[in-house]
Amino acid sequence: MSSEDTLIHSDDPRHPANLICTLCKQFFYNNWCTGTGGGISIKDPETSHYYLAPSGVQKEQMRPEDLFVMDAQTLDYLRAPKLYKPSACTPLFVACYQKKDAGAIIHTHSQNAVVCSLIFGDEFRIANIEQIKAIPSGKVDPVTMKPIALSFFDTLRIPIIENMAHEDELIDDLHKTFIDYPNTCAVIVRRHGIFVWGPAIDKAKIFNEAIDYLMELAIKMHKLGIPPDCGIGEEKKHLAGP
Amino acid sequence: MSSEDTLIHSDDPRHPANLICTLCKQFFYNNWCTGTGGGISIKDPETSHYYLAPSGVQKEQMRPEDLFVMDAQTLDYLRAPKLYKPSACTPLFVACYQKKDAGAIIHTHSQNAVVCSLIFGDEFRIANIEQIKAIPSGKVDPVTMKPIALSFFDTLRIPIIENMAHEDELIDDLHKTFIDYPNTCAVIVRRHGIFVWGPAIDKAKIFNEAIDYLMELAIKMHKLGIPPDCGIGEEKKHLAGP
Amino acid sequence: MSSEDTLIHSDDPRHPANLICTLCKQFFYNNWCTGTGGGISIKDPETSHYYLAPSGVQKEQMRPEDLFVMDAQTLDYLRAPKLYKPSACTPLFVACYQKKDAGAIIHTHSQNAVVCSLIFGDEFRIANIEQIKAIPSGKVDPVTMKPIALSFFDTLRIPIIENMAHEDELIDDLHKTFIDYPNTCAVIVRRHGIFVWGPAIDKAKIFNEAIDYLMELAIKMHKLGIPPDCGIGEEKKHLAGP
Amino acid sequence: MSSEDTLIHSDDPRHPANLICTLCKQFFYNNWCTGTGGGISIKDPETSHYYLAPSGVQKEQMRPEDLFVMDAQTLDYLRAPKLYKPSACTPLFVACYQKKDAGAIIHTHSQNAVVCSLIFGDEFRIANIEQIKAIPSGKVDPVTMKPIALSFFDTLRIPIIENMAHEDELIDDLHKTFIDYPNTCAVIVRRHGIFVWGPAIDKAKIFNEAIDYLMELAIKMHKLGIPPDCGIGEEKKHLAGP
Numbered sequence: 001m002s003s004e005d006t007l008i009h010s011d012d013p014r015h016p017a018n019l020i021c022t023l024c025k026q027f028f029y030n031n032w033c034t035g036t037g038g039g040i041s042i043k044d045p046e047t048s049h050y051y052l053a054p055s056g057v058q059k060e061q062m063r064p065e066d067l068f069v070m071d072a073q074t075l076d077y078l079r080a081p082k083l084y085k086p087s088a089c090t091p092l093f094v095a096c097y098q099k100k101d102a103g104a105i106i107h108t109h110s111q112n113a114v115v116c117s118l119i120f121g122d123e124f125r126i127a128n129i130e131q132i133k134a135i136p137s138g139k140v141d142p143v144t145m146k147p148i149a150l151s152f153f154d155t156l157r158i159p160i161i162e163n164m165a166h167e168d169e170l171i172d173d174l175h176k177t178f179i180d181y182p183n184t185c186a187v188i189v190r191r192h193g194i195f196v197w198g199p200a201i202d203k204a205k206i207f208n209e210a211i212d213y214l215m216e217l218a219i220k221m222h223k224l225g226i227p228p229d230c231g232i233g234e235e236k237k238h239l240a241g242p
Numbered sequence: 243m244s245s246e247d248t249l250i251h252s253d254d255p256r257h258p259a260n261l262i263c264t265l266c267k268q269f270f271y272n273n274w275c276t277g278t279g280g281g282i283s284i285k286d287p288e289t290s291h292y293y294l295a296p297s298g299v300q301k302e303q304m305r306p307e308d309l310f311v312m313d314a315q316t317l318d319y320l321r322a323p324k325l326y327k328p329s330a331c332t333p334l335f336v337a338c339y340q341k342k343d344a345g346a347i348i349h350t351h352s353q354n355a356v357v358c359s360l361i362f363g364d365e366f367r368i369a370n371i372e373q374i375k376a377i378p379s380g381k382v383d384p385v386t387m388k389p390i391a392l393s394f395f396d397t398l399r400i401p402i403i404e405n406m407a408h409e410d411e412l413i414d415d416l417h418k419t420f421i422d423y424p425n426t427c428a429v430i431v432r433r434h435g436i437f438v439w440g441p442a443i444d445k446a447k448i449f450n451e452a453i454d455y456l457m458e459l460a461i462k463m464h465k466l467g468i469p470p471d472c473g474i475g476e477e478k479k480h481l482a483g484p
Numbered sequence: 485m486s487s488e489d490t491l492i493h494s495d496d497p498r499h500p501a502n503l504i505c506t507l508c509k510q511f512f513y514n515n516w517c518t519g520t521g522g523g524i525s526i527k528d529p530e531t532s533h534y535y536l537a538p539s540g541v542q543k544e545q546m547r548p549e550d551l552f553v554m555d556a557q558t559l560d561y562l563r564a565p566k567l568y569k570p571s572a573c574t575p576l577f578v579a580c581y582q583k584k585d586a587g588a589i590i591h592t593h594s595q596n597a598v599v600c601s602l603i604f605g606d607e608f609r610i611a612n613i614e615q616i617k618a619i620p621s622g623k624v625d626p627v628t629m630k631p632i633a634l635s636f637f638d639t640l641r642i643p644i645i646e647n648m649a650h651e652d653e654l655i656d657d658l659h660k661t662f663i664d665y666p667n668t669c670a671v672i673v674r675r676h677g678i679f680v681w682g683p684a685i686d687k688a689k690i691f692n693e694a695i696d697y698l699m700e701l702a703i704k705m706h707k708l709g710i711p712p713d714c715g716i717g718e719e720k721k722h723l724a725g726p
Numbered sequence: 727m728s729s730e731d732t733l734i735h736s737d738d739p740r741h742p743a744n745l746i747c748t749l750c751k752q753f754f755y756n757n758w759c760t761g762t763g764g765g766i767s768i769k770d771p772e773t774s775h776y777y778l779a780p781s782g783v784q785k786e787q788m789r790p791e792d793l794f795v796m797d798a799q800t801l802d803y804l805r806a807p808k809l810y811k812p813s814a815c816t817p818l819f820v821a822c823y824q825k826k827d828a829g830a831i832i833h834t835h836s837q838n839a840v841v842c843s844l845i846f847g848d849e850f851r852i853a854n855i856e857q858i859k860a861i862p863s864g865k866v867d868p869v870t871m872k873p874i875a876l877s878f879f880d881t882l883r884i885p886i887i888e889n890m891a892h893e894d895e896l897i898d899d900l901h902k903t904f905i906d907y908p909n910t911c912a913v914i915v916r917r918h919g920i921f922v923w924g925p926a927i928d929k930a931k932i933f934n935e936a937i938d939y940l941m942e943l944a945i946k947m948h949k950l951g952i953p954p955d956c957g958i959g960e961e962k963k964h965l966a967g968p
Contacts, residue, residue: 034935034936034939035857035932035933035935035939036860037857058931109856109857111939111942111946114855114943115947115950118947118950118952118961118965119965128405129356129433130351130356130405130431130435131279131351134279151407152405152407152433153407163854163856163958165877189856190958191855191856191878191958192856192878205300206278206300209276210276210278210279212276213273213276213277213279213353216353217356220353221357221360224360232404232405232432235360239361371598371675372521372598372673372675372676373519376519376520393649394648395649444542447542448520449519451518451519452520452521454518455515455521455595458595459595462599466599466603468602474646474647474674474675477602478605481602481603614763614835614840614915614917614918615761615763618761618762618763635891636889636890636917636918686784689784690762690784694761694762694763697760697835697837700837701837701840704837705844708841708844710844716888716917720847723844723845
């Protein structure tokens with residue numbers, strides 16, 4: 001086995017190369033990554049290498065051999081499959097690693113994200129829903145030093161940035177959201193999809209699932225006439241007839 | 243194998259530790275437990291121990307090793323996985339065991355439950371639908387002593403309680419529903435989800451599926467302008483144009 | 485193996501006992517038979533025995549051991565599992581075998597059927613959709629003696645009967661539809677579900693899938709303001725504005 | 727093994743006979759080919775033979791033995807299963823091979839295609855959505871000679887033709903779209919479904935997934951009151967109130 005191959009071959013289903021393939025398949029069947037849309041990257045907790053799904057591959061068919069591996073310091077490719085090009089998302093993933101201390105980033109073309117980007121202006125907002133508690137507030141408990149989640153009574157706010165012709169052109173607006181929304185773990189790209197990150201792949205996956213659930217619910221609330229961030233007990237005032 | 247492990251390791255797929263894992267996976271792919279939401283508990287019919295899914299675990303990946311086991315008398319943990327915290331639902335599950343003689347409790351973040359909690363006031367109501375017959379009336383046949391199901395012409399009523407910041411704060415309102423709705427096998431928590439119980443896990447699962455089906459149908463009826471509890475033959479009067 | 489067991493045990497996946505289990509699982513995950521709703525029966529082409537799914541069993545977990553087998557002449561049970569009761573649909577299935585020369589009958593609690601029964605009056609109607617061609621017209625080609633399918637320009641009509649407290653009470657109205665709609669291969673039961681039959685299980689399954697597709701489409705057309713049986717080119721006249 | 731069988735039996739999952747079966751199953755569970763609707767054909771890159779799914783077979787149960795194989799020059803069948811008839815789509819598939827240099831054609835009864843054909847007139851249009859970039863513009867880079875994809879700011883246009891009683895009657899209108907829309911990789915058939923082709927099966931599959939995603943999104947936009955081809959930033963003007 002060449003040294004390149006040792007980077008991606010492992011019997012451990014939790015190895016980043018295996019996890020990316022498993023999750024791409026799961027996301028494909030969740031309709032988040034059809035038509036080769038979307039992408040995913042995981043930082044190996046041991047080596048700190050960035051594992052990256054390539055561009056243009058059918059997500060449900062991805063194999064470890066298809067992945068790129070990048071050195072976290074030099075940003076050189078330690079491994080590049082001959083058949084594929086790096087994902088155009090790569091600079092955005094690197095920005096999340098470097099500026100947000102991410103351990104993994106998930107990018108989907110979720111229709112819930114696209115529809116929310118049509119309904120909402122510069123910010124997705126939903127409040128007073130139990131599932132919000134799956135999302136981190138960005139604050140840390142001063143005693144335990146553990147991250148504090150949003151509470152049921154909080155409002156989840158996710159910035160929405162405008163899409164560009166090429167994904168790497170999103171980098172400036174992404175950096176701007178890091179300043180304007182220092183606590184966010186996600187950015188919606190209008191008419192495009194969503195980027196979600198976390199300190200490790202398990203967390204990123206949980207955040208992505210919870211946010212997609214909340215975006216789906218927000219669309220349903222909008223259709224019922226209920227503002228997704230309306231106060232508890234205000235629903236009936238807004239409820240569209242009959 | 244330590245005595246702790248004998249509590250959770252069995253070749254029998256019907257063993258509570260195996261069933262919880264199987265059902266959590268099934269519920270995850272039904273979109274009831276994404277983002278680590280929801281939970282489940284089964285009372286072992288032989289030992290009466292309570293088996294409990296932990297907090298914060300991805301439901302489709304749950305393993306028997308992840309489960310808590312509680313003594314039904316002392317409420318002490320006979321087994322507690324080091325990595326996880328008990329679910330915040332635990333006191334609610336215990337209340338269902340103790341006050342409702344439940345054999346299993348299912349808690350989901352079903353979007354149908356959340357949307358119904360926005361449409362309905364203090365009570366979910368649907369009438370004259372065949373699937374209602376899957377739900378127990380709470381009455382018992384005086385001859386056979388078997389539970390009597392609701393009939394097609396009955397109205398299913400499920401109480402809706404308000405959500406709180408922490409799940410254990412729901413306990414008072416849960417107890418109140420036990421008094422106000424002595425025959426209910428479910429409680430909807432507004433903007434949160436639903437709790438469904440039954441005398442055994444098979445029954446709880448069937449009740450949960452039937453109630454989710456009925457909540458989904460009630461939302462569709464509401465959108466068509468038809469009150470979900472309207473009389474047979476009254477639909478066309480309510481049917482929203484065109 | 486007792487003679488009872490030889491009725492239900494076969495290595496052939498096309499044996500009725502195996503097919504019923506496979507299809508119940510498939511239908512469960514299609515949301516047609518959750519909460520133990522629905523049922524299925526297949527006539528063994530070789531022995532003419534009727535194979536029947538029992539009442540109250542979780543459809544995705546059904547095993548050959550759970551099935552009833554009935555003699556087609558005497559209507560006596562050749563095999564009856566001790567744990568279960570016969571399905572309340574049994575008399576309706578037998579009526580389809582005897583009066584419609586059915587080879588299999590599928591009964592689901594499809595939400596599309598229930599919603600269509602709320603939108604439509606005494607008859608479900610849809611016209612000018614390609615998928616209609618999967619449904620038999622009831623006529624036979626006088627030369628080849630093969631059944632003739634509906635054409636694209638035909639209107640599919642399915643009778644809708646009222647639900648009763650008990651399924652066996654549906655028998656009179658079912659017989660009436662056999663007279664009023666001699667060519668139909670399906671009957672919708674209002675606020676309940678649908679019965680679909682065919683000369684063999686493959687045909688019944690295809691008819692059921694095609695009808696469910698057409699009911700789903702009819703609901704979407706209704707919501708857009710387009711009558712599901714409107715003429716080709718008339719759609720835009722009806723299309724509800726934004 | 728007879729020479730006929732060598733045409734369809736291979737251990738390679740990428741062999742056209744195996745791929746057709748795998749994809750038919752995947753498409754069935756995506757609700758694109760239920761009730762035996764739809765079809766698929768792949769040109770073997772090595773022999774140029776056309777592999778064709780037959781008429782009337784349940785798509786999730788298709789086996790290599792069920793397939794037709796056609797000589798690309800003579801259009802004679804090199805292999806024809808005794809039990810089945812050729813698909814009525816065959817002349818349309820052959821037209822795509824001959825006139826569009828297709829390597830594979832996918833035909834589905836996608837409800838998104840049917841609903842779009844009811845909402846739109848002679849042309850499906852959507853603009854300014856990231857997923858559009860999965861669709862080829864029909865132009866070729868003059869330097870690399872590689873196909874150029876649509877850009878985010880482009881409008882995807884897919885012609886809609888009227889359905890006929892028999893699929894082979896669609897051939898004239900299909901040829902007409904080849905002239906009027908020389909760059910399209912798809913044609914929607916009103917009240918019927920969609921045909922999508924590409925230079926190879928992987929591409930055809932990706933185009934089909936991306937187009938279905940875009941049709942689904944267009945329907946959602948229409949329901950929100952937003953024209954699917956409206957300009958960026960114009961959404962809020964159109965957004966139907968609650």
